[in-house]
Amino acid sequence: xxxxxxxxxxxxxxxxxxxxxxxxxxxxxxxxxxxxxxxxxxxxxxxxxxxxxxxxxxxxxxxxxxxxxxxxxxxxxxxxxxxxxxxxxxxxxxxxxxxxxxxxxxxxxxxxxxxxxxxxxxxxxxxxxxxxxxxxxxxxxxxxxxxxxxxxxxxxxxxxxxxxxxxxxxxxxxxxxxxxxxxxxxxxxxxxxxxxxxxxxxxxxxxxxxxxxxxxxxxxxxxxxxxxxxxxxxxxxxxxxxxxxxxxxxxxxxxxxxxxxxxxxxxxxxxxxxxxxxxxxxxxxxxxxxxxxxxxxxxxxxxxxxxxxxxxxxxxxxxxxxxxxxxxxxxxxxxxxxxxxxxxxxxxxxxxxxxxxxxxxxxxxxxxxxxxxxxxxxxxxxxxxxxxxxx
Numbered sequence: 208x209x210x211x212x213x214x215x216x217x218x219x220x221x222x223x224x225x226x227x228x229x230x231x232x233x234x235x236x237x238x239x240x241x242x243x244x245x246x247x248x249x250x251x252x253x254x255x256x257x258x259x260x261x262x263x264x265x266x267x268x269x270x271x272x273x274x275x276x277x278x279x280x281x282x283x284x285x286x287x288x289x290x291x292x293x294x295x296x297x298x299x300x301x302x303x304x305x306x307x308x309x310x311x312x313x314x315x316x317x318x319x320x321x322x323x324x325x326x327x328x329x330x331x332x333x334x335x336x337x338x339x340x341x342x343x344x345x346x347x348x349x350x351x352x353x354x355x356x357x358x359x360x361x362x363x364x365x366x367x368x369x370x371x372x373x374x375x376x377x378x379x380x381x382x383x384x385x386x387x388x389x390x391x392x393x394x395x396x397x398x399x400x401x402x403x404x405x406x407x408x409x410x411x412x413x414x415x416x417x418x419x420x421x422x423x424x425x426x427x428x429x430x431x432x433x434x435x436x437x438x439x440x441x442x443x444x445x446x447x448x449x450x451x452x453x454x455x456x457x458x459x460x461x462x463x464x465x466x467x468x469x470x471x472x473x474x475x476x477x478x479x480x481x482x483x484x485x486x487x488x489x490x491x492x493x494x495x496x497x498x499x500x501x502x503x504x505x506x507x508x509x510x511x512x513x514x515x516x517x518x519x520x521x522x523x524x525x526x527x528x529x530x531x532x533x534x535x536x537x538x539x540x541x542x543x544x545x546x547x548x549x550x551x552x553x554x555x556x557x558x559x560x561x562x563x564x565x566x567x568x569x570x571x572x573x574x575x576x577x578x579x580x581x582x583x584x585x586x587x588x589x590x591x592x593x594x595x596x597x598x
Contacts, residue, residue, distance in 0.1 A: 247500030386546030
């Protein structure tokens with residue numbers, strides 16, 4: 208029992224009807240929280256109905272299948288096998304599990320080699336959760352690369368910092384406060400040439416920029432439904448490259464990670480052979496359902512159409528800002544995404560002013576952050592800029 212699948216492609220304009228908030232607000236804050244679709248709401252309603260009707264027995268007849276459905280859909284969307292996908296409560300949890308496995312020795316039977324690799328290379332533009340994961344481990348050497356312009360970090364900086372002491376590069380696909388899109392294949396090459404791992408926080412990437420995790424060559428990619436996938440909070444997706452899975456044994460685990468989960472055997476533990484060895488207990492079922500609904504809409508529009516629409520919206524937004532005399536902290540093409548940072552003396556005040564006019568954006572230090580998505584229109588972004596210029 209689940210929402211009917213709609214195989215026909217949705218145009219971005221047709222998809223607007225899936226998102227009720229757009230009838231009342233100009234919503235330009237998808238990099239904080241994607242809009243809620245009718246499809247996601249329907250999925251959630253069906254979950255609640257089954258809970259009322261069946262209680263816990265719905266697990267065996269319906270809900271375990273929903274977990275499998277979501278893993279399969281995510282795998283198809285980002286170009287992996289379903290067995291390379293795990294569901295976790297958050298990016299923080301996923302990073303904790305991966306870090307515990309890497310730190311404990313990425314290759315079972317060779318702990319001395321793991322101990323020699325204690326350098327983790329990250330950047331000052333990464334989301335703090337990613338950096339904090341290593342900062343609380345005093346035995347690690349944390350290298351935080353500076354940005355030359357406050358917008359980007361160059362691959363050459365990673366290349367200079369990564370050596371035989373490096374355990375991993377740990378960085379973002381898209382920087383949360385600048386919208387800069389990093390070159391994942393190049394970062395993976397740099398890491399692998401030194402015998403290190405490439406761990407990527409892709410929470411701002413999945414759903415707004417093209418992605419094939421297999422072609423990218425990364426070892427770990429972490430994303431989720433909260434933002435550009437329009438699925439809500441309480442869930443993260445973890446990809447681990449197939450030939451790496453068996454080399455990682457987390458020090459943080461749960462019964463979902465056990466090879467024989469329903470044996471309930473406390474006298475022995477064996478990891479699952481696939482990526483579900485990284486899972487941490489019962490996933491948040493409400494978000495699993497809203498994630499499936501949001502995923503349906505994004506997948507039916509298609510990542511190529513999403514990317515094209517977002518590029519059009521971003522160009523309209525940048526042009527309107529420049530015409531209005533607003534200053535931008537902006538990556539150069541083709542490293543630009545649909546996150547646009549507008550410099551402002553009072554970002555919080557500007558966000559409140561826009562909200563009073565039913566325009567929803569966000570702020571980060573020194574900037575108003577505007578993030579259109581495929582369901583927005585050029586007219587909406589221009590209206591936002593007109594209001595912002597008038598603050």
